[in-house]
Amino acid sequence: MAHLDVVPSPRSPRPRAGGGIGAKAKLSLVEALLAEEEARPCAVVALRWLVRHAGVERAVCAVADSESGRLLGLTGIGVSIASVDAFNLDLGDRTHPLVVALSGGEPVVFHDSGQPLLRAVETPLGNLSFHAVPLGSSKEEIGPGLLLLTGLEDGTVADDILWAAELLGVRLASLWYRRAQAEERRHKRERSWLFSIINAVTDPILLTDADGRILVANAGAEMLLTAGEDKREGWRRAVALNNMLFSASLFTNAAASGPTRRELLLVDPSEGQDLLFEVLSTPVPIRLGETSVVSVLRNVTDLRRATEEIEENYRRLRVAEAATRAERDRLDLILNSVLDPILVTDAEGNIARMNPPAERMFTVPRGKRNVEVERRVRTNDAVFTSFVSGLFVSSLHAGQEGHWRRTLSLIDPQTGKTVPVEAISGKVASKHGEEMVIVTILHDLTEAEEKARLYEQVTRHSEELRERVREATAELAEQNELLRRQAFQLEQASAAKSQFLANVSHELRTPLNAIMGYTHLMLEGVSGLMTPPQHDKLGRIDANARHLLAVINDLLDIARIESGKMPVQIERVRLPELIDEVMTEVEPVIAGTRLAVERALSPDLPEIETDRQKVKQIVLNLLSNALKFTPQGSVAIRLDHEKGDDEIAIAVTDTGIGIAEDNQKTIFEAFEQANSSYARRQGGTGLGLSICRRLAHILDGRITLVSRLGEGSTFTLYLPCKPRTA
């Protein structure tokens, strides 16, 4: 940097028109200057001319640009172009020596020595002393430019130099003006292009000053932020609101020195919709100390909506994914809970999933290497793969439900047993009909086949059984028929027998009636008195007739009992009364003997349910027998009942002739009497005990005998308190 003294360089006092430099040289300068149409070449011509003709060593030409208010380096000789281009002074800086020189209208000398420095002056000429010569006429307040020249004698500036400076000044002023005009036009054009460009941008673009006032706005911005009087009320209000919102957003970012980005919600004045903008604001210095802000508003309403949609879709996707996962877990649970093997395969039969039962058939258990097991698993796999690939053979059609069924023969890898399975497969396609998988369930048919086999067996056995039953039934029917016929015959025989007995009885009784009747008439003396022998003999007839009648009656009883036609009438019977009746009936017989007859009744005899008439007949018979067969001594009848016992005992004891042990069993048979002659003498029929025993049986009772020959007998009738068969 050169610190130069500034010394006014007085113009030469004398006119030097045509003096130093020849007219021809001057003319060539004029011609050259006029020939140039541009400022810089023009200046170059002038500077060369000065070096050649006016003793100038180095030179710099600077132009005052009223547009920018600056003094700008235009060209130079003996200096670097870069330093010329860099030369630049503010014309407003009125105290600057060069500015002063420019406005003084006179040449000024800047020394590099002697006087103290007023101010540092920096030029492309470095530390060299130089003359600053204003261009153009001195009438102008600020000339069109300055020439900085070295090599001139101190104190004087030749007129030729001044002439050339004036000439150059005029020419430069003219060219510069033209240039300025062209620049102006270009600027205008460029500005219009710029406006076209920024208007073409749909995003609103704004330039605002420090106070937020809008300096420049493109069409998009105007639409949002300006409203003519012709706009309706709503529009204007929306615009006012937008302005307010925009200003507010600007101020919140006023402190920022760099570009800022923020979101701003504005209103579309034409449609009233909310519009979301991303505002990119960049501070731009436009003047010294003054900063404007360029704001670009990008409509992100749709973007935001799209973003929200994307987020929503993403959220849904996640939900769907979770649901799918849950679905898959559930599917796994279901698959695993099925006892039948289930396999999910692709079209080539590659297994994608399987449940544990399937794993048992199609995988080798980990850890245990077993060649047999591996071979069986491979066999199963081959069978299964062949089945699955067979599903795509066109000739194989799915069943009505879209399922394929086939019976496969697999091998249990563990046991090596053949496992017949029914494979049921279904193709599963995605919604778009792609990504086909095949789900196959294998149903073990072992049990079914076993069941079928068993069923077969059962059916066969059943059939055999049915056949046997049929045969047996036929046989039975035959037997039944036979039996029925026999029963019929028996019934007929029985009926015939009964009828025969009845008839016999009837036919015997009728003549017996006549015998007994006439005997009776004669004994009664109806036909006159008889001699005692006659009477005696009639008595014999009568006795035998009575005996015959007793025999007939007994026979009839036995016949009735044996044919089951003996009617039984059960009623409540008080035994003491019954005994009284029996005693009354035998009273005449007792009277004809000298026997002591005793009665002993247990004090708490219950009433019993039985057939009164038959009990009476038995007791009467036993008692009669006792009286008949006891020549002397006593006869006793006793009734016993053990408390809580369900039967009573009626015992008839005598001190009679007794019965030999050998005869004690046969005595109950028909027509058996131990002592026949004696018995006959006593008028017995030989049927009494037989009838008694049969009647006792009918009443669910029994008769026992305890006897000793010559000492007497005890017959005991046991009767149930209630009939057992009731």
Add this chain to the structure above:
Amino acid sequence: MTSGETQAPLVLVVDDVDHGREIFAEYLEFRGFRVATAADGLEALEKAFELRPDVILMDLSLPGIDGWEATRRLKQDDRTRDIPIIALTAHALAAAHDKAREVGCNAVVTKPCLPKDLEQEVRRQLEARTS
């Protein structure tokens, strides 16, 4: 030995067997009853309606109208309804006796029967009727 004809009860003895009729008729007459006889069911009905006896001894097995049928008719007729009828039969089975009671016999006596036992039954029936 007969009582006054107007007082003595009239017994109609019905039996198809001659000695059957004779024994009871003779004995009852001997015992003071008036006796009429009939040898079959039809005659029995005719005599009964005609004579209105005090007691009828009815044998059951009779040719033509049997004793059961004759009894039934007599018991259905107002004229003879109240006359006691004693069935007199050689049938010993309960069925025959039951059937006799069903058709209206007041008593059943099985033959052979001693004439004096029969007389007792006749008197019993007469007493039952008057009391």
